[in-house]
Amino acid sequence: MWMHVAKVHPKGGEMVGAIRNATFLAKPSVPQVPNYRLSMTIPDWLQAIQTYMKTLQYNHTGTQFFEIRKMRPLSGLMETAKEMTRESLPIKCLEAVILGIYLTNGQPSIERFPISFKTYFSGNYFHHVVLGIYCNGRYGSLGMSRRAELMDKPLTFRTLSDLIFDFEDSYKKYLHTVKKVKIGLYVPHEPHSFQPIEWKQLVLNVSKMLRADIRKELEKYARDMRMKILKPASAHSPTQVRSRGKSLSPRRRQASPPRRLGRRDKSCRIYSPRVLAKTAGVQALTGDEVERRGSCSKRSWSVGGFSTALTFGGAGWLQSFGTSL
Structure with a gap:
């Protein structure tokens, strides 16, 4: 860790040697969290927040002390920001953005939005993020x-x-x-919101664009943000509405609605002579003993010399059948 600090810290090995060779190290101070006062202007308040971040110092150890998951709800990130103020440990750029959002909550005149940069140097790519600020027609930023x-x-x-x-x-x-x-997008001022931060609503490949085109895209986006007509990308995806008491599991599919009777089902049913004979209490008949006559709605049978006419589809066909027999 010391080798990494000596490599990346502005003072390098001099600072490392001063710490490691010191016979006595004072207890690190815990900076006081700034409090907003009505007499303070917005620029003064933002400067107080930035001064507090600088007092925490930038984390040169190469190890991030606080876990920041970008897709975590805003309420959870605010709890992490509270932990930063309690522990008073050095922070990096992403932690500074979350801390800046936490400290500027409750100031509706201040709009906050993340700005991320991807840069290239000496064969490597680097990422950085700051908290953009908009207030009273002016832009600025907070960060580390x-x-x-x-x-x-x-x-x-x-x-x-x-x-x-x-x-x-x-x-x-x-x-x-x-x-x-x-x-x-603008971060809401509701610390208990379950909405995640929208980190990249607009992505510009500035290395392949002219400055005039970049300015045009940025001003259009800034105007839309001020009018608050932009929506998070997650809002465009359809969401499932869960009904009360029912599971959305694909294994428990909703029961199919009862099948409607077709046109053929609404007409008369053709009952076999064997079924009719059993229903009427007579001996089962064979095909040679039964002669079917008539239309679909009315049929005649000849059974051992007796004949009867049955009307299908009605409620009294069984009674007519038994009476004729």
Whole structure:
């Protein structure tokens, strides 16, 4: 771990040696969580939140202390943010986004949305995320990074494209090429919401686009976000409505509705002479002893000299049959 810290920390081995060779190390301080006061302006409040994050410091150990699952409901992520304030451990960029959402809850004038970057440098790809801020017609950001130019931005940018281009210019200072930019939707201010954060509603392959086209796409998206006409991608997928007391398991399918009688079933039924004879209490007849005559609705039989006419489809055919016999 120390070798990794010496490699990635801005002060490198000097900082590692100062810690490992120290005879006495003071107990780490626990920074106080900032509280919003009515006398504070929104820029002052955002600066207080960013100062608190910087006090926690960036995590250079290579090990993330808090598990952040992006598809987890917002309520669960807010519980993780509370744990961050209790433990006061160093955080990375993704943890800073969740902490920023938690600390800005309850301020409806502040709209929060995630901004993700994919960059390329020296044969490797790198990922970074910050929390975009929109308030009173101005854009800014909150976040954490190893580089000061790649985390918080003041609330001074008039358009979303100006904010993104400023990040792109900051990456160029460190010889990084921005490949993709992903922008999510506004995060609701309801901390108990079961809705997950929408991380990538808009994806721009900026390395293959002109700045004019990028600006056009970003401004259209920003306008739609302000009008709040965009919906999460998960909202477009059809959902199953579970009825009360019934399982949605495919093994327990709903019983098929009763089959309606067809046109043929509504007409007369052809009963065999053997069935008719048993029903009437007479001896079963063979085909030679029975002569069928008449139409479908009325048939005649000759049984041992007796003859009768049966009307099918009616309720009194059995009585007529027994009387004639």
